[in-house]
Amino acid sequence: xxxxxxxxxxxxxxxxxxxxxxxxxxxxxxxxxxxxxxxxxxxxxxxxxxxxxxxxxxxxxxxxxxxxxxxxxxxxxxxxxxxxxxxxxxxxxxxxxxxxxxxxxxxxxxxxxxxxxxxxxxxxxxxxxxxxxxxxxxxxxxxxxxxxxxxxxxxxxxxxxxxxxxxxxxxxxxxxxxxxxxxxxxxxxxxxxxxxxxxxxxxxxxxxxxxxxxxxxxxxxxxxxxxxxxxxxxxxxxxxxxxxxxxxxxxxxxxxxxxxxxxxxxxxxxxxxxxxxxxxxxxxxxxxxxxxxxxxxxxxxxxxxxxxxxxxxxxxxxxxxxxxxxxxxxxxxxxxxxxxxxxxxxxxxxxxxxxxxxxxxxxxxxxxxxxxxxxxxxxxxxxxxxxxxxxxxxxxxxxxxxxxxxxxxxxxx
Amino acid sequence: xxxxxxxxxxxxxxxxxxxxxxxxxxxxxxxxxxxxxxxxxxxxxxxxxxxxxxxxxxxxxxxxxxxxxxxxxxxxxxxxxxxxxxxxxxxxxxxxxxxxxxxxxxxxxxxxxxxxxxxxxxxxxxxxxxxxxxxxxxxxxxxxxxxxxxxxxxxxxxxxxxxxxxxxxxxxxxxxxxxxxxxxxxxxxxxxxxxxxxxxxxxxxxxxxxxxxxxxxxxxxxxxxxxxxxxxxxxxxxxxxxxxxxxxxxxxxxxxxxxxxxxxxxxxxxxxxxxxxxxxxxxxxxxxxxxxxxxxxxxxxxxxxxxxxxxxxxxxxxxxxxxxxxxxxxxxxxxxxxxxxxxxxxxxxxxxxxxxxxxxxxxxxxxxxxxxxxxxxxxxxxxxxxxxxxxxxxxxxxxxxxxxxxxxxxxxx
Numbered sequence: 107x108x109x110x111x112x113x114x115x116x117x118x119x120x121x122x123x124x125x126x127x128x129x130x131x132x133x134x135x136x137x138x139x140x141x142x143x144x145x146x147x148x149x150x151x152x153x154x155x156x157x158x159x160x161x162x163x164x165x166x167x168x169x170x171x172x173x174x175x176x177x178x179x180x181x182x183x184x185x186x187x188x189x190x191x192x193x194x195x196x197x198x199x200x201x202x203x204x205x206x207x208x209x210x211x212x213x214x215x216x217x218x219x220x221x222x223x224x225x226x227x228x229x230x231x232x233x234x235x236x237x238x239x240x241x242x243x244x245x246x247x248x249x250x251x252x253x254x255x256x257x258x259x260x261x262x263x264x265x266x267x268x269x270x271x272x273x274x275x276x277x278x279x280x281x282x283x284x285x286x287x288x289x290x291x292x293x294x295x296x297x298x299x300x301x302x303x304x305x306x307x308x309x310x311x312x313x314x315x316x317x318x319x320x321x322x323x324x325x326x327x328x329x330x331x332x333x334x335x336x337x338x339x340x341x342x343x344x345x346x347x348x349x350x351x352x353x354x355x356x357x358x359x360x361x362x363x364x365x366x367x368x369x370x371x372x373x374x375x376x377x378x379x380x381x382x383x384x385x386x387x388x389x390x391x392x393x394x395x396x397x398x399x400x401x402x403x404x405x406x407x408x409x410x411x412x413x414x415x416x417x418x419x420x421x422x423x424x425x426x427x428x429x430x431x432x433x434x435x436x437x438x439x440x441x442x443x444x445x446x447x448x449x450x451x452x453x454x455x456x457x458x459x460x461x462x463x464x465x466x467x468x469x470x471x472x473x474x475x476x477x478x479x480x481x482x483x484x485x486x487x488x489x490x491x492x493x494x495x496x497x498x499x500x501x502x503x504x505x506x507x508x509x510x511x512x513x514x515x516x517x518x519x
Numbered sequence: 520x521x522x523x524x525x526x527x528x529x530x531x532x533x534x535x536x537x538x539x540x541x542x543x544x545x546x547x548x549x550x551x552x553x554x555x556x557x558x559x560x561x562x563x564x565x566x567x568x569x570x571x572x573x574x575x576x577x578x579x580x581x582x583x584x585x586x587x588x589x590x591x592x593x594x595x596x597x598x599x600x601x602x603x604x605x606x607x608x609x610x611x612x613x614x615x616x617x618x619x620x621x622x623x624x625x626x627x628x629x630x631x632x633x634x635x636x637x638x639x640x641x642x643x644x645x646x647x648x649x650x651x652x653x654x655x656x657x658x659x660x661x662x663x664x665x666x667x668x669x670x671x672x673x674x675x676x677x678x679x680x681x682x683x684x685x686x687x688x689x690x691x692x693x694x695x696x697x698x699x700x701x702x703x704x705x706x707x708x709x710x711x712x713x714x715x716x717x718x719x720x721x722x723x724x725x726x727x728x729x730x731x732x733x734x735x736x737x738x739x740x741x742x743x744x745x746x747x748x749x750x751x752x753x754x755x756x757x758x759x760x761x762x763x764x765x766x767x768x769x770x771x772x773x774x775x776x777x778x779x780x781x782x783x784x785x786x787x788x789x790x791x792x793x794x795x796x797x798x799x800x801x802x803x804x805x806x807x808x809x810x811x812x813x814x815x816x817x818x819x820x821x822x823x824x825x826x827x828x829x830x831x832x833x834x835x836x837x838x839x840x841x842x843x844x845x846x847x848x849x850x851x852x853x854x855x856x857x858x859x860x861x862x863x864x865x866x867x868x869x870x871x872x873x874x875x876x877x878x879x880x881x882x883x884x885x886x887x888x889x890x891x892x893x894x895x896x897x898x899x900x901x902x903x904x905x906x907x908x909x910x911x912x913x914x915x916x917x918x919x920x921x922x923x924x925x926x927x928x929x930x931x932x
Contacts (some may be wrong), residue, residue: 120693120694120697149697149698149699152699180690180693180694181690181693181694181697182697185697185698185699186698187699188698269918269919272919273824273920276919276922277593277818277821277822277920278817278818278821280533280592280593280594280922280925281533281593281594281817281821283594283598283925283929284533284562284594284595284598284599284928285562285598285599285600285601286562286598286600286928309917309919312919313924313926314924314925314926315925344929398817400816400817401814402818403814404691404811404813405687405691405813405815405818407694408690408691408693409687409690410690411686411825412824412825414918491918494917494919495917497915504722504904504907504908505682505685505722505827505907505908505909506682506685506686506723506725506907507689507690509689509693511726511727512693512696513726513727515697515699516696516727516757
């Protein structure tokens with residue numbers, strides 16, 4: 107029986123671990139007795155539509171160091187997209203073309219590595235494939251720094267972002283403690299709807315550092331007056347107050363906390379300052395204390411030089427698992443992790459049907475947030491701690507990390 | 520002859536290398552046949568004034584791992600201050616008390632680790648000491664991420680900040696290239712008056728990455744129209760344009776480029792958005808392209824987990840050198856580095872009289888900036904490259920870097 111091929115793509119927002127999952131898929135295919143070539147579709151699903159494909163097996167054969175180098179490279183080696191397929195009942199032209207491509211390339215399985223929106227694509231492709239009686243496996247591999255995908259204990263990319271946030275908080279604390287004057291530092295962390303990443307800031311606390319002293323997650327309505335009272339109370343007891351706040355905090359009516367629309371620049375545009383800046387102005391105005399805000403933004407999702415080994419190992423293993431499942435005939439599913447225990451940390455790899463996952467989101471449980479809504483509880487710390495363990499072996503050359511050459515994305519440049 | 524003691528303090532803004540210089544001083548004193556104890560003054564010169572001193576020799580004796588751990592700890596282990604001594608002719612009370620403290624603690628030499636303002640303190644203490652005929656040595660040890668101290672080829676703290684900037688630019692590039700749509704990314708980097716650190720962003724360029732595609736330093740007047748033309752021209756040729764810009768860029772009249780004072784928030788305060796945000800709004804308004812800004816701010820000066828080994832080794836050596844010089848009787852000086860060659864990279868340690876240094880600043884030479892004022896030239900790259908070489912051995916525990924316990928600073932908390 108002749109060998110079949112596989113295809114893989116990445117989509118959505120980048121993380122420090124998504125290339126580890128890609129490497130896991132490539133590794134799984136290269137070791138498989140059932141499969142021959144693994145093709146990569148550039149810029150997510152659109153690569154299949156534009157016939158922008160790359161022979162990843164041939165690439166990996168050029169140098170055995172590439173697989174590890176790919177594992178530690180930040181963002182998406184295959185590029186990404188934010189393309190949502192239409193409902194095939196409305197317009198099936200994309201679907202017809204995609205499955206024609208699958209046939210032309212002798213594809214047995216298609217792996218899509220991404221977050222919530224990407225799982226929607228997996229769902230749609232699976233349903234269409236089922237409708238036309240196609241045997242082709244469609245499998246999703248999770249990815250997101252937000253940690254909000256359902257059916258899996260946590261998601262690849264989250265552990266590394268959490269490690270980066272916690273390390274940065276510790277370093278910001280050292281930076282803050284040096285002056286013997288009262289000050290407030292507000293650190294704005296990514297996470298519009300789920301507070302998992304902001305909660306990870308608490309991992310910075312140790313025997314000598316108690317910061318962040320306050321933590322505000324989007325799961326709890328934010329009250330400006332309560333916030334000011336929290337800060338004022340702490341300023342009585344100590345000089346430096348450090349606050350970790352999610353970019354997605356909202357008031358009781360559900361409105362995002364950010365600079366009011368009354369603030370307009372010379373171009374006539376409302377200045378959306380972000381939560382950090384808004385709270386900085388608030389503290390300055392109401393408390394009159396020295397205050398600064400730090401917006402960590404893009405660096406928290408692409409700082410591969412500080413990736414979590416646990417995260418990358420799991421991301422790679424999920425890629426392997428996806429290939430193994432497709433060999434067994436599993437389809438319309440996403441590979442998952444289930445936690446057996448916190449200490450010792452132990453997980454199992456499995457899978458769940460995609461219809462339970464696509465377009466669903468998982469928030470931080472309210473019972474893991476303090477009653478006052480300004481800190482987290484021990485069970486959440488116990489959940490988070492294992493995910494940031496271990497450091498990754500990154501090669502440096504001329505003082506900089508060595509990552510995969512992504513000039514193939516530059517042909518769109 | 521009985522052994523004398525030394526005292527050391529740190530001041531000004533933090534870097535990832537200032538504790539390496541402190542460790543070098545401690546190491547120099549511990550190995551010296553002339554000196555017994557090294558005392559640290561907490562929060563710069565104010566520690567001497569408030570009798571807030573720490574026996575660093577006793578601390579280091581507790582654990583031989585402490586010296587290396589101190590070397591890699593970010594910010595100031597002894598805390599900092601921004602205290603400027605008055606002219607002693609106007610008011611000599613501080614000076615009298617400081618020299619009394621020196622006498623009480625049997626101090627032979629005082630080392631002050633800091634930037635420009637700190638060298639002003641070294642100058643003043645030296646002049647006062649000379650006036651009263653004191654034999655006590657006053658020696659400055661340089662420190663700043665801005666790299667703007669005169670008489671020294673470069674300054675401790677700069678190399679690590681440069682390594683962080685270059686690594687971050689490379690990672691931001693990977694993050695940017697993933698979408699096949701036109702976009703502009705503006706990265707705002709520290710440096711109000713000197714463009715050394717912003718220039719270091721160019722080190723991110725390699726065989727596949729040409730970003731940052733545009734670099735704007737404060738040494739050259741910034742023109743918004745020219746900037747827009749630069750960006751527009753590049754957008755014809757490629758999808759993603761990444762710009763590195765110093766926070767201190769000014770227009771031809773010398774006004775800082777930032778959100779106009781017309782922008783006012785609900786509290787009635789002008790919103791100082793910073794250069795990155797200002798240029799983001801400008802590009803959005805005038806070019807209508809997808810654009811984002813990234814402000815690296817505090818992380819570039821305290822990210823010790825990505826420090827440059829060259830930087831820390833030199834910072835430590837300068838601490839050693841300061842002790843050696845004081846043994847020889849040198850005073851009223853700052854230890855310096857002189858570059859013998861770029862390739863192979865070779866420097867010599869020396870010293871220069873403090874009167875040539877205090878309150879002076881060193882900018883990027885105009886001949887090292889491109890004629891168009893939007894990039895840097897090869898000699899500047901050759902100057903910068905050696906400074907970011909080598910990685911530091913940081914110990915990790917529970918997924919986080921292990922730094923020195925700074926709870927002694929928290930007694931001010």
